[in-house]
Amino acid sequence: MFLGAERRTGRGPAVASIDPRTDTPLEPGYGSGTAEDVARACELAEQAAPGFRATSPERRATFLERIADRIEALGEELIVRAVAESGLPAVRVTGERDRTTGQLRLLAAEVRYGAWAEVRIDRPLPDRVPEPRPDLRERHIGIGPVAVFGASDFPLGFSVAGGDSTAALAAGCPVVLKAHSAHLGTSELVGSAVAAAVRESELPAGVFSLLFGSGAELGRALVADPRIRAVGFTGSRAGGEALMRTAAARPEPVPVYAEMSSVNPVFLLPGALRDRSAALVEGFIGALTAGAGQFRTRPGLLAAVNGPELAEFLAAAGRAVSAQIARTVQTRAFHDAYERAAAALAAVEDVREIAAGQPGEGANTCAPRLFTVPAETFLGRPELQDQPFGAAATVVTCRDTAQLTEVARALRGQLTATVHHGTGDRDTAAALLPLLETRAGRVLYDGWPTAVEVSHAMVHGGPYPATSDVRTTSVGTLSVRRFLRPVCYQDVPADFLPADVSDGNPRDLPRRLDGAREHR
Amino acid sequence: MFLGAERRTGRGPAVASIDPRTDTPLEPGYGSGTAEDVARACELAEQAAPGFRATSPERRATFLERIADRIEALGEELIVRAVAESGLPAVRVTGERDRTTGQLRLLAAEVRYGAWAEVRIDRPLPDRVPEPRPDLRERHIGIGPVAVFGASDFPLGFSVAGGDSTAALAAGCPVVLKAHSAHLGTSELVGSAVAAAVRESELPAGVFSLLFGSGAELGRALVADPRIRAVGFTGSRAGGEALMRTAAARPEPVPVYAEMSSVNPVFLLPGALRDRSAALVEGFIGALTAGAGQFRTRPGLLAAVNGPELAEFLAAAGRAVSAQIARTVQTRAFHDAYERAAAALAAVEDVREIAAGQPGEGANTCAPRLFTVPAETFLGRPELQDQPFGAAATVVTCRDTAQLTEVARALRGQLTATVHHGTGDRDTAAALLPLLETRAGRVLYDGWPTAVEVSHAMVHGGPYPATSDVRTTSVGTLSVRRFLRPVCYQDVPADFLPADVSDGNPRDLPRRLDGAREHR
Incomplete structure (x- = not known):
C-alpha cells in the first residue's frame, strides 16, 4: 500500500489476485488495510488538501504529466502483470495504458487552459442606489479529499491513475484509492508511479494514498470518513448503491459518482x-x-x-x-x-x-x-x-x-x-x-457505442441507473467538474485574494468580467 | 391553483394564509391540491418538457422577461397582499419584488448569452490511427420537470417566480410549484403572471403549474413523482432533509437543492x-x-x-x-x-x-x-x-x-x-x-453578509448543512447549472443535430472547438 506516498504493508489478512486464465493465485500476497490505515490515509489527505488546492495550474499539470511519464517508464513489467491479473491480451492492455497516459496529458492541458476554474468577476458599483454593489469574485476550487474505487474491468483506465483519480487530482483534490483486489500487482505498480510523481513534484505526501483490501468493509469505512468529500466508483449497481447509501447516511452527505449499469x-x-x-x-x-x-x-x-x-x-x-x-x-x-x-x-x-x-x-x-x-x-x-x-x-x-x-x-x-x-x-x-x-x-x-473517446465533448454518463449523477461525465475534460465547487469572495482585499481571481489575471485564466468574456 | 396554466380550485380542504401582525386568517380560503392534482401537474410538465427544452434561447429569454413585466403589472395589489401575508413593511416587499423581476431579466440575458449550454465540438479525425475519431458534439440540456417549494421567508424572491423557478425555466425545465401556505394570495397573483406569460409566449401549458396545500404530504407526493427530475427548496433543515430522503428513496433518485441552515x-x-x-x-x-x-x-x-x-x-x-x-x-x-x-x-x-x-x-x-x-x-x-x-x-x-x-x-x-x-x-x-x-x-x-447580490459572481450556497449540494448556488446566473445535464452527440448527421451544436453556430453560442474557444 501507499500511505501518503510512503510504502507500507497492510497488517490485515493478505489478499492475492487471481490469474483468470488458470484460476490460480498470483504471487505476492498483499497485506490488506485496516480501519486505522483508512483513517491515516484520510488524515494525510486532509492535511495535504489546502496546499494542493493552492498549487498553480502549471504545477498541477506538470504533476499529471509526470504520472504519465512514470507509468510509461514501468514498461513491460506493467503490461505483463496486468495481462496476468486480467486475462486480457497484451495489445488491449497496452492500448489501455496509452489511453490512460493520454488522459493524464489531456487533463494536464485542460488544467493549464483553466476553463475549469470558471472565474467570474463582478466589479463594484459604489454609487449604485439604493445599495452599492460590492466587489464579487467567483472561482471553482477542489471539493476536498476524494475516495476512488478501482474498477474490476479496467485495470488501468478506471483504476489507480484512471479517469476518476486523474479528474480529482486535476481539480486539486487529494485521492485515497481503494485498489480492486483483481489487480493488486498492477495497482501497486501504478501506485508507485503516482507516489514517485508526488515526490518529484514536491507535493504534500497525502495527495495520494493507495489501500488494499477485499470485501466491502474497507470501502465503507473510507466513504464514511468525514474527511472524504466525494466518491468515484465504477462497478455493479449493487456496489454503487451501497456506496450511495453510506454517503447519504453520513452526518454530512457527500456526492457519489457511481457508474453502474447500462445496456446501451x-x-x-x-x-x-x-x-x-x-x-x-x-x-x-x-x-x-x-x-x-x-x-x-x-x-x-x-x-x-x-x-x-x-x-x-x-x-x-x-x-x-x-x-x-x-x-x-x-x-x-x-x-x-x-x-x-x-x-x-x-x-x-x-x-x-x-x-x-x-x-x-x-x-x-x-x-x-x-x-x-x-x-x-x-x-x-x-x-x-x-x-x-x-x-x-x-x-x-x-x-x-x-x-x-x-x-x-x-x-x-x-x-x-x-x-x-x-x-x-x-x-x-x-x-x-x-x-x-x-x-x-x-x-x-450509424455507429457502435463501445469506444469512448477521451476528449472535450465526450459525455460518459447518463440518467440513473447508468450513473448515480446525470449531471456529470466520468470521461473527458468535463469530468473535472465533478470534484469542484464554487466560492465567492466579497470585498476581499487584493492582499488576500487568490491569484485565480486577482486583478491583472496573473494565471491567465479565461474569465468573465461583469458577465462578458474578459479580454485575454 | 394553476394546472398547466389553467386556473383550478383544489378539491382538498381549504387553507388560508394568516396575517402575522394580527394572527387572523386572510380571505379567501384556497382549496388544497390532491394526489391527483400532483399527478396531473407532473403529467402536463412531462408533456411540455421536450417542446420547452427545444425552444430557442431568444424565446426562453423573452418568456422570462414577460413574467417580469406581468409581475410589475400586478402593481399595488401584489404589494398589499404580500404585506398582509408576511407582515413585512411595504418598502421591503417592493424591494423584493424589484429584486425578483431583476433576477428574471438578468437570467433572460444569461439565457441569450448562452454560456450555460457549454457547447463543445470535437471535429472528426477520420485518418487517425489506430482508430479514427468520430464527430463529437456536446451541449447541456434541461434536466426535465422540476419541483419547486415556495419558501416561507421570501414571499416573492424565493417563491413562485423566485430563484429556483427562474433558474429552472431558464434551463428549459417545466416547473411544478408548491406554494407556501404562508403566502397563498401572493402566490396566486404571481402564478397568474407566470401563467399569462406562458400563454403570451405560446409555450406548452404544462411549463408551469402551481399547487396549494398544507402539511408535508403533497410535497412528498410531488418529490416522489417519477416525472420530476430535480427539486428546489429553501427552508428548515428538517424539511430539506425529509425531501432528500424522499428523493433518495425513489427508484430513480434525483438531485435535491435544499438551502437549509447557516449561522454565517x-x-x-x-x-x-x-x-x-x-x-x-x-x-x-x-x-x-x-x-x-x-x-x-x-x-x-x-x-x-x-x-x-x-x-x-x-x-x-x-x-x-x-x-x-x-x-x-x-x-x-x-x-x-x-x-x-x-x-x-x-x-x-x-x-x-x-x-x-x-x-x-x-x-x-x-x-x-x-x-x-x-x-x-x-x-x-x-x-x-x-x-x-x-x-x-x-x-x-x-x-x-x-x-x-x-x-x-x-x-x-x-x-x-x-x-x-x-x-x-x-x-x-x-x-x-x-x-x-x-x-x-x-x-x-470587512462587510456584513446579509445582502445577497443577484449577479454573475454570486455564490449563495455552501457545504452541508447550509445546503444539500456544495457544488451549486441558488442565486445568480450560475444557479441555472443546477437544472442542466450534458449530452454528447456522436456522428449525428447535420439533419438531426440540434441547432445548439450545428455547424455555423446558428444560435451564436460561446463554444469550444477541439478544446479552444471558437471564434464568434
Whole structure:
C-alpha cells in the first residue's frame, strides 16, 4: 500500500489476485488495510488538501504529466502483470495504458487552459442606489479529499491513475484509492508511479494514498470518513448503491459518482436493415465481443421492426455469434454472474436464445449469446432491461416503428443510445433523437457505442441507473467538474485574494468580467 | 391553483394564509391540491418538457422577461397582499419584488448569452490511427420537470417566480410549484403572471403549474413523482432533509437543492475591534435586525478574542440590542421556534444572555437577543452551532487568535463566513481565508453578509448543512447549472443535430472547438 506516498504493508489478512486464465493465485500476497490505515490515509489527505488546492495550474499539470511519464517508464513489467491479473491480451492492455497516459496529458492541458476554474468577476458599483454593489469574485476550487474505487474491468483506465483519480487530482483534490483486489500487482505498480510523481513534484505526501483490501468493509469505512468529500466508483449497481447509501447516511452527505449499469440500446431502423444488413452484423458482432463483452458500453439491447429484413439480420448475426469462441473474462465473479444471468434470461417465457458461441480454452471463459424477445413481453417486464454483463445481447422485436418508439420511451437511463438509419427512416430517426437524449448521456447515429473517446465533448454518463449523477461525465475534460465547487469572495482585499481571481489575471485564466468574456 | 396554466380550485380542504401582525386568517380560503392534482401537474410538465427544452434561447429569454413585466403589472395589489401575508413593511416587499423581476431579466440575458449550454465540438479525425475519431458534439440540456417549494421567508424572491423557478425555466425545465401556505394570495397573483406569460409566449401549458396545500404530504407526493427530475427548496433543515430522503428513496433518485441552515460566522479580529469598534457595532446591529432577523444570511455567530476591546464592543452592542423593539416575524411558526430556541440557548451552562430588545406591538413579535459563550464550551458542544433563526446572535469569546482559528476549523458548512480585520491582523486574516473558503460558499472581508447580490459572481450556497449540494448556488446566473445535464452527440448527421451544436453556430453560442474557444 501507499500511505501518503510512503510504502507500507497492510497488517490485515493478505489478499492475492487471481490469474483468470488458470484460476490460480498470483504471487505476492498483499497485506490488506485496516480501519486505522483508512483513517491515516484520510488524515494525510486532509492535511495535504489546502496546499494542493493552492498549487498553480502549471504545477498541477506538470504533476499529471509526470504520472504519465512514470507509468510509461514501468514498461513491460506493467503490461505483463496486468495481462496476468486480467486475462486480457497484451495489445488491449497496452492500448489501455496509452489511453490512460493520454488522459493524464489531456487533463494536464485542460488544467493549464483553466476553463475549469470558471472565474467570474463582478466589479463594484459604489454609487449604485439604493445599495452599492460590492466587489464579487467567483472561482471553482477542489471539493476536498476524494475516495476512488478501482474498477474490476479496467485495470488501468478506471483504476489507480484512471479517469476518476486523474479528474480529482486535476481539480486539486487529494485521492485515497481503494485498489480492486483483481489487480493488486498492477495497482501497486501504478501506485508507485503516482507516489514517485508526488515526490518529484514536491507535493504534500497525502495527495495520494493507495489501500488494499477485499470485501466491502474497507470501502465503507473510507466513504464514511468525514474527511472524504466525494466518491468515484465504477462497478455493479449493487456496489454503487451501497456506496450511495453510506454517503447519504453520513452526518454530512457527500456526492457519489457511481457508474453502474447500462445496456446501451441500439435501434436498427427498417431502412438501415434494408440498406446495409451485412455491415450492421459485422459492426454489431465487433462491438458486442470487443474485450470479451466486458465494456460498459457494449450493445446489450437491440430493437428492430419485424419483417424479412430483421429475419435476415438475425440469421446472419446468429451465425456470427455461433462461430465465436468463448473467451476468458477478467474475474471468476464476472464469469459466474454472466452465466447465471444468461441462463435466467433464457428461461424467461417468450425469450428465445437464437445463438451461442463455442466453448473456449482455459478457465472462466464466456461465450457470446444472442436472444430475442417480443416488444410486448419486454414492455411488460421491466426486469428484462437488466442484461447479462458480457457478450450477450437481446433483440427486442417490434410490430412497427410506433412500438419501437414505445420501447425507447420505456428505457431506463443509459450511458449510450444508438440509432442506425437508412432510406426512408428520416421521420422515425428525427422522432427518436429528442427521446433518446433524455435517456442517455451519449447519442450515436450509424455507429457502435463501445469506444469512448477521451476528449472535450465526450459525455460518459447518463440518467440513473447508468450513473448515480446525470449531471456529470466520468470521461473527458468535463469530468473535472465533478470534484469542484464554487466560492465567492466579497470585498476581499487584493492582499488576500487568490491569484485565480486577482486583478491583472496573473494565471491567465479565461474569465468573465461583469458577465462578458474578459479580454485575454 | 394553476394546472398547466389553467386556473383550478383544489378539491382538498381549504387553507388560508394568516396575517402575522394580527394572527387572523386572510380571505379567501384556497382549496388544497390532491394526489391527483400532483399527478396531473407532473403529467402536463412531462408533456411540455421536450417542446420547452427545444425552444430557442431568444424565446426562453423573452418568456422570462414577460413574467417580469406581468409581475410589475400586478402593481399595488401584489404589494398589499404580500404585506398582509408576511407582515413585512411595504418598502421591503417592493424591494423584493424589484429584486425578483431583476433576477428574471438578468437570467433572460444569461439565457441569450448562452454560456450555460457549454457547447463543445470535437471535429472528426477520420485518418487517425489506430482508430479514427468520430464527430463529437456536446451541449447541456434541461434536466426535465422540476419541483419547486415556495419558501416561507421570501414571499416573492424565493417563491413562485423566485430563484429556483427562474433558474429552472431558464434551463428549459417545466416547473411544478408548491406554494407556501404562508403566502397563498401572493402566490396566486404571481402564478397568474407566470401563467399569462406562458400563454403570451405560446409555450406548452404544462411549463408551469402551481399547487396549494398544507402539511408535508403533497410535497412528498410531488418529490416522489417519477416525472420530476430535480427539486428546489429553501427552508428548515428538517424539511430539506425529509425531501432528500424522499428523493433518495425513489427508484430513480434525483438531485435535491435544499438551502437549509447557516449561522454565517463573523470573525472580529483584534485590530478591527481596536480600529473601528463603533462602526462594527452599527454594521452588526443593522445586519442582525434587517428583515426582523429573518435572512438566512444574518450574522448569527461572532467570534473574537477576549480583552478590553471586545468588552467595549459587547457593551455597545448590548446597549444597541436593548434599544431595539421587537418586530413581527413572518409566521407564527417562526415566532414560536425562535422563542423556544432562544430560551434553550439561554439555559445552556456558560452561555450568557447579555442583552434583549424591548417588547413590540402586535402579534408574533420577536426581540433581538445577544449571547456570549466561551470558546471552550462552544468547541465542546456542537449543538451550539445551531442558533435561533431570527435576530439572535452569539459571540464566541476566545483566548487568543489561535483559538479563534480553532473555532473556524470546527465550523459546519455555511452560506457565508466573514472576517473583519484591522491593523496588525494581516497574518491571522491570511490564515483564515483558506480555511473559511472550505466552510462557506461566500467569504467576505470587512462587510456584513446579509445582502445577497443577484449577479454573475454570486455564490449563495455552501457545504452541508447550509445546503444539500456544495457544488451549486441558488442565486445568480450560475444557479441555472443546477437544472442542466450534458449530452454528447456522436456522428449525428447535420439533419438531426440540434441547432445548439450545428455547424455555423446558428444560435451564436460561446463554444469550444477541439478544446479552444471558437471564434464568434
